[in-house]
Amino acid sequence: MKPRAGTRPLPGGPGAADGRVEATAADGIGRLVFVNPAKRNALSTRMMLDAATVLDRFREDDRIRAVILSGAGDTFASGADLGEAAATGPDGQHTRPVTPEGAGRLFSSLDAFDRPLLAMIRGHCLGAGVAVALRADIRIATEDSVFGIPAARVGIGYPVPEVESLVAAVGPGAASDLLFTARRIDGVEAHRIGLVTRLTRDGDLDDEVAKAARTIAANAPLSVRAAKATIAAVVGGNRAPALEHAQRLIDLCSDSADAREGALAFVQRRAPEFRGR
Template identity: 45%
Template sequence: MTAPMELAGGKILAGVEDGVGRVVFNQPEKRNAMSVDMWAGMGEALDRFAEDGAVRCVVLQGAGDKAFVSGADISQFEKNRADADAQREYDRLTSAGRAKLAAFRKPVVAQIRGFCMGGGLGIAMSADIRVASDDSQFGIPAAKLGIAYGFDMVRALVDLVGPAHAHMILMTGDRFPAAEAERIGLVNRVVPAAELEGAVAKLAATMAANAPLSLSTNKLTVKAVLRDREDRDMATLRDAMAACFNSADYREGRRAFMEKRRPVFNGA
């Protein structure tokens, strides 16, 4: 990987290797809990990856082997989330990073090891694909803190696991293991911890070799399917699909298929 950029005072690391951008949540002494400045740092990393044509997909991961992201940095709660007014300001300060992740056009994979809790699970759910180690733990402990999560995060949870499992997760606040997360559809795949890095690298390499316009259009369409009908921008979807069929990459894909070789896509 290229020498990583240090953002948010070094608590976010970002680098690129072989078409794959990586964002590392780098606060292992706090199990990679997300501080306010880390949200801004993640957003800055995503902005750079969005503009870099060499980046075909992005992997999110936590530093070390104890946590992906264990949630929000509770040490900041008294200052930033002490009451409803403070929570609204916290949402304002962190909303840009959340929005950039939600709107990111390229594929995003969450590489999960260890604790993936609360807001950390929210980050993972904003990824397109989640691959977890078999020693990972998941949960949303809102009920044990006396707080509630916002509509977007709860909707994402319900979209993935359905209302019955969402109720169980939210109402108990309990942790549950990776095998259970896979069973209910919260994660795509669980692998032995020693194989996690390689499994995600292989997955990311596969996506990085595929046609970028196809990936971004299919991602856009999946997101539209999950929206209410009146919120779907069908004109944008039609334009994106037409761009795929008119692209040099589509011509390259057809030629490569006929010539029995691997295609080389350039995103145009």
């Protein structure tokens, strides 16, 4: 069932012990917030599965034109919840950390999302948090935010798709530096190497991200979707099918009511009212 118009909360996970997600939608903009304050918004398996469900619901709603990803309070996400690895089951054995099922579901939903994703980053953005942020089309962060991939310090391998995203954003040299040393960098350096799209002061972050989302939401939805698909095709590995899909979306724009509305609004010197048709 699609969310109602206006400001509408969507369900996240029920378990406060292992964190939750909160989601709302209003004026064409969806918001998904990671909430796990006791662990600096570390992403548990439950949170990842619930976030994937929210994103899938947003994708089914044509009124949603952009989605903002953020963390509750003063941090984005401090990585996967490695505390899950320390828990023991009834047989006395250690349970696994964040399961491939949880991460896979979340990243598949992020990859499948066909409208702009904006990551609003303050505080810590580490490990799995970086992986989530890299799947956003636009990453806006504060100057004093903290980025890092501590996989080498905890003895795990950063997954291939996440390394691909990192290399695409910052290049092999900077990716090697971050992965080999597991060092942390601030928002200024993250912006310099391409990990962050825009940089702002902490007090301006919410307004900066909201303004960007509103600007996107006011543009022609079919054109924005076509642009996102084309960018994905250009940078992706399986180019032929992706380019074919992008071209279909571009052709759809040319024949749309929005294209006619855009031309008419230009002639009449007024703001266009796009319907996504």
